[in-house]
Amino acid sequence: MGSYTLTVFALFLSVAALIIHPSLQISHEILGKVCSKVEDEDFCLRFLENDPRTRSADLPKLSLISIELTKKRAQATLQTFIECVIEYKNIQRKIEMVYQLSQQKKYKKITQLAKAWVLANTCNSINSILINKISHPMFLTLDAANGVNKYITQMINRT
Numbered sequence: 001m002g003s004y005t006l007t008v009f010a011l012f013l014s015v016a017a018l019i020i021h022p023s024l025q026i027s028h029e030i031l032g033k034v035c036s037k038v039e040d041e042d043f044c045l046r047f048l049e050n051d052p053r054t055r056s057a058d059l060p061k062l063s064l065i066s067i068e069l070t071k072k073r074a075q076a077t078l079q080t081f082i083e084c085v086i087e088y089k090n091i092q093r094k095i096e097m098v099y100q101l102s103q104q105k106k107y108k109k110i111t112q113l114a115k116a117w118v119l120a121n122t123c124n125s126i127n128s129i130l131i132n133k134i135s136h137p138m139f140l141t142l143d144a145a146n147g148v149n150k151y152i153t154q155m156i157n158r159t
Helices: 002-019 028-035 040-047 053-057 059-103 112-124 126-156
Strands: none
Touching: 028 040, 028 126, 040 059, 040 126, 053 059, 059 112, 059 126
16 A cells, blocks of 8 residues: 555655756746736735846746745844843833832832833834734735745646
């Protein structure tokens, strides 16, 4: 049974290799087909065409390129939020220090609230409008990479 499965898998890979031939480069027409089914076709085309590797890529390489670019976008988006989380952890420490000073009735030493306010204000700049500006390109990038891989799947399923 295992040999049969291995044979079928090898046959599938052979057929896929014929369909997605490595020497076939991605034309602008193929990119148009790939991007025609995503939310923002112009973004998808720019997303793929701005990477110089796309010009010489075949479909399997285009899949890897799209996923790699998506990983980079995700990391950049995540970094923005990580910085804000770090600021809020600092705020929590300052509030705890202030709370302890208040319990000890050392009100004149309570200066950390102003520092916490400054930290909170730093993250306040990441309001809902900015979050949308940060997150929306991530959604478009995911959609474009998904479009690439759906197109490849359709090409494989034609056989």
